[in-house]
Amino acid sequence: MSYPTLPKSVRIVEVGPRDGLQNEKGVISTEIKLQLIDKLADAGVRYIESASFVSPKWVPQMGDAKAVMTGLQRRPGITYAALTPNLKGLESAIEAGVEEVAVFGAASEAFSRKNINCSIAESLERFAPVMELAKANNIKVRGYVSCVLGCPYDGEIPPEKVAEVAKALYDMGCYEISLGDTIGVGTPLKAKAMIRAVANVVPIEKLAAHFHDTYGQALANLYAVLEEGVAVIDSSVGGLGGCPYAKGASGNVATEDVVYMLQGLGIETGIDLNQLVATGNFITDAIGSTNRSRVGLAMSS
Structure with a gap:
C-alpha cells in the first residue's frame, strides 16, 4: 500500500489576534490581545499575525494596532506581522516597528468591490507604492488572495483567475501567497x-492555505493540499473569526484542530498542543465567545 507524500514539517501562521478578533462586537482590551499573543508564543507558535492597520471607522476592533505592536514582548525567532491594506496603514505600521506586513486582494471582482471598494486590477495598482515603501524599509510582504474557492456574490471562481491574482502579487514582490x-x-x-x-x-x-470551516470541510481541504505539497497553513486559535462580507461564514479553521491532525500524520509543527488548547480556552473565556475548536473542547472536557 502506498501513501501520499506529505511535508515533513508545516509552518503554522496564527491569525487569531487579527483575523480571529477583528469582527468581535465587544471591545477587547489591548492587554487581553497582548496576553493572547504571549501565550501563543509560549505554545511554540512562530508566526503571529498580531494587528491590522486599517481605519478604525471600518474595523473598530483593530483601532489599537499601534498599542499592540509597540506593547509586544518581542522574542527572537518569532514573526509578529500586521495587515496593511494601503500606504497609510504601512506608514503607521513602520512607526510601530513592524517587521513584516500583509496586503490582500481577491479572486472575485464582486468581492473586491464589496470588501475594498475597487476592482481587482485597481487593488493591485494600489499595492505598488506599498511594496516600494516596504522594500525601502526592509519589510517583508505577504500577499492574501480572498475567495479562492467561491464567492458569496460571484459563486464559483475559476482556478485560473486565482492563479492570475496570485502571480500578480508574487511578481510584485510578495514572498508568500x-x-x-x-x-x-x-x-x-x-x-x-x-x-x-x-x-x-x-x-x-x-x-499557504487559509481555509475557513463554514461547511466543515477545512481539515479535509487542508489534507488535500498537503498532498499537493503545501507546507504553510493559516489558522486561528479557538476557531475564532469569520468574514463580515460573507454570509454564514464561520471562523477560520481552529489551530488546535490543525495541529492535532498534523501530529497524527507525523508532521512537525513545533507547537505544544496542550498549551495551545489552554490558549484557546483563555481567549474564548476572556471575550465571552464560543470555543469552536473540536480538539480544544475534547481535551478540556
Whole structure:
C-alpha cells in the first residue's frame, strides 16, 4: 500500500489576534490581545499575525494596532506581522516597528468591490507604492488572495483567475501567497485543482492555505493540499473569526484542530498542543465567545 507524500514539517501562521478578533462586537482590551499573543508564543507558535492597520471607522476592533505592536514582548525567532491594506496603514505600521506586513486582494471582482471598494486590477495598482515603501524599509510582504474557492456574490471562481491574482502579487514582490477560502465552501478536489493551477505560476513552496470551516470541510481541504505539497497553513486559535462580507461564514479553521491532525500524520509543527488548547480556552473565556475548536473542547472536557 502506498501513501501520499506529505511535508515533513508545516509552518503554522496564527491569525487569531487579527483575523480571529477583528469582527468581535465587544471591545477587547489591548492587554487581553497582548496576553493572547504571549501565550501563543509560549505554545511554540512562530508566526503571529498580531494587528491590522486599517481605519478604525471600518474595523473598530483593530483601532489599537499601534498599542499592540509597540506593547509586544518581542522574542527572537518569532514573526509578529500586521495587515496593511494601503500606504497609510504601512506608514503607521513602520512607526510601530513592524517587521513584516500583509496586503490582500481577491479572486472575485464582486468581492473586491464589496470588501475594498475597487476592482481587482485597481487593488493591485494600489499595492505598488506599498511594496516600494516596504522594500525601502526592509519589510517583508505577504500577499492574501480572498475567495479562492467561491464567492458569496460571484459563486464559483475559476482556478485560473486565482492563479492570475496570485502571480500578480508574487511578481510584485510578495514572498508568500496565502490562498483564502473566505466563505469556506471548498471541497477537497476543488482545493486540489485550485492549488495546481496556482502552482503552475507560483512555486508551491511559496503558497499557504487559509481555509475557513463554514461547511466543515477545512481539515479535509487542508489534507488535500498537503498532498499537493503545501507546507504553510493559516489558522486561528479557538476557531475564532469569520468574514463580515460573507454570509454564514464561520471562523477560520481552529489551530488546535490543525495541529492535532498534523501530529497524527507525523508532521512537525513545533507547537505544544496542550498549551495551545489552554490558549484557546483563555481567549474564548476572556471575550465571552464560543470555543469552536473540536480538539480544544475534547481535551478540556
